[in-house]
Amino acid sequence: MILLVPVVFLAAIAMIVFLLLRCLRVVLPGNRHWSGWRRVVVAGALACAATATASYSLGVINLMLTVAVAQDGGTNSAPLPYNHPCMSQLKGATDYDVQFLALRTLCVMEDGERRAVDDVPQGVRVTAAASAGSSAVLAGIVVAAGALPARPTADKRP
Numbered sequence: 001m002i003l004l005v006p007v008v009f010l011a012a013i014a015m016i017v018f019l020l021l022r023c024l025r026v027v028l029p030g031n032r033h034w035s036g037w038r039r040v041v042v043a044g045a046l047a048c049a050a051t052a053t054a055s056y057s058l059g060v061i062n063l064m065l066t067v068a069v070a071q072d073g074g075t076n077s078a079p080l081p082y083n084h085p086c087m088s089q090l091k092g093a094t095d096y097d098v099q100f101l102a103l104r105t106l107c108v109m110e111d112g113e114r115r116a117v118d119d120v121p122q123g124v125r126v127t128a129a130a131s132a133g134s135s136a137v138l139a140g141i142v143v144a145a146g147a148l149p150a151r152p153t154a155d156k157r158p
Contacts, residue, residue, distance in 0.1 A: 002068040005061055012057030019050035038142060045138035052131035059103035059120045059128060066105055066119050067098055085119040103128065 023046035026034055034042050069084050080086055086093035086107035095108040103125050106114045 002064070005064050005068075008057060008061055008064065012053060015053050016050050016057075019046050019053065022046050023050065038145070041138050041142050045135050045142065048131045048135035048138065052128055052135055055124050055128040055131060056103070059124045060100060062120050062124075063098050063100060063103065063105065066096075070096060085117040089117045090115060 023043050025031065026039055026043045026046065031039065066085060070080055072081055080093060080096065082088070084096070085105055086096045090107050090109070092110045093107040094110055097106045097108065097114070098104075099106065103120045104116050105119045106116055108114055
């Protein structure tokens with residue numbers, strides 16, 4: 001799992017750069033596809049998408065490092081290493097479960113109860129969710145308004 005961290009990091013950087021370049025392309029003069037208020041809304045949607053990608057990727061990398069710590073092994077690593085979030089924040093944890101969609105780690109306690117630990121900061125999760133939601137709303141506004149201009153068709157009159 002630790003070997004995937006650079007791959008995720010590079011993929012996230014590539015996606016963020018792509019979204020920011022698209023945002024600049026929309027904002028800079030000479031853009032014939034978007035005009036007026038649509039230009040601002042599309043640029044905002046792309047900027048929110050870049051922010052969501054950055055914050056979600058940060059959370060995923062953090063979870064991947066949590067899994068790498070758990071798989072490290074070594075002395076005093078049964079059931080989990082001492083520096084794993086389940087061991088450092090809770091007493092009596094026997095196992096863990098990582099949820100990449102929700103960006104959280106659930107610790108399984110001795111009695112079977114599952115408790116979430118704070119391994120991904122709340123600010124990262126909130127930023128990812130708010131940015132993704134804002135991007136979706138702004139993109140929905142553009143689509144609902146029929147923002148794509150109709151392409152002129154050639155008249156074929158006899």
